[in-house]
Amino acid sequence: MALLVALAPGRLRRHLGRWLxxxxxxxxxxxxxxxxxARKVTLxxxxxxxxxxxxxxxxELRMDVGANIATRNWIACPPGAPALxxxxxxxxxxxxxxxxxxxxVNHEIDCSDRVELADQARIAGFGTQVLTHSLDLVRDRWSVAPVFLGEQAAVMxxxxxxxxxxxxxRGIVSAGSVVNTRLSAEQTFYRGNPAKAVRPLPDTLRYWYRSLEDDSSEGAVVPRRQRAVEAELEAEVEDALDSGR
Incomplete structure (x- = not known):
């Protein structure tokens, strides 16, 4: 039935999802x-x-007003999770x-446990991995815990x-960084492996005040727009750090 919904034309997918x-x-x-x-879907x-x-x-898959999953993402819980x-x-x-x-675009998100993005948070760019399970080598067993992105946080x-x-x-994690702990300082630029705070970000960063209409359309957000958004944000953050504001 899920395949039937995926292959159905246009607006019919929405109706089939509700009915079937x-x-x-x-x-x-x-x-x-x-x-x-997913057992429960709310859009x-x-x-x-x-x-x-x-x-x-x-x-559960729950998406609030204007939430957007673009294209070519793999979002899954392992089939053997209940036994593992x-x-x-x-x-x-x-x-x-x-x-x-x-x-x-093109992110891998492991939902063995909850992954939550607060209002206006984003997993931006390409090729990020979000993991909610790992192997605890000390205890020789699987470990599971949720991942959370706060309001207006961005992971590049x-x-x-x-x-x-x-x-x-408002935490911004630079491209290629590894987050292995709970980052705590709000409105801060993080970078590295492991990711560490570089310095606070200014209140004047335009990203905090961007139009929400730029992030939504009747279809998926196009990759060209995503690249432009990420390039703009990275440049703005770097300019703010270099200028010492």
Missing amino acids: LGWDVHPTAHIGRSIIL GPRASIGSFNVIRGLD FTSFPDRHPALIMGKWAMIT SGCILQNGTSVPR
Whole structure:
């Protein structure tokens, strides 16, 4: 049935998802040609899932107003998770996206436990990995913990976020960084392996005040726009750091 929904034409996907799979989809939400296998799906007004995404094995997919998953993302919980993670009965395999949160292109998101993006948070650029499970070598067992991005936080291209980590409100993680702990300082630029605070970011950063309309459309956000957004943000952050503001 999920494949039938993915292959159906245009707006019919939204209706089939509601009728066949029990999804709660707002009339203004958009669903592209993506495979969506989740026990509970909730898409708010103007929420958008582009084409060529695979979303499977989740207990819940929840996207608030204007939340956007662009294209070619792999968002999944391992098929054998119930047998692997018996020591974690309270885990919640879910992707929760707040208002105008965004996941752009070609990211891998492990939802063995909850991955949550607060309002206007984004996983930007390309090729980031979010992991909610890992092998605890000391105890020789699997470890599972959620990952959280705070309001207006941004993670750039090619980053790795390990299980149990978080990025605080308005935290910006530079491309290629590895987050292996709970970052705590808000409105701060982080960089490195492991990611460490470089310096605070100014209140004048235009990214904090960008138009929400730039982040939403009736379809998926196009990769060219995503590259422009990331390049603009990286340049603006670097300028702010260099100028000492």
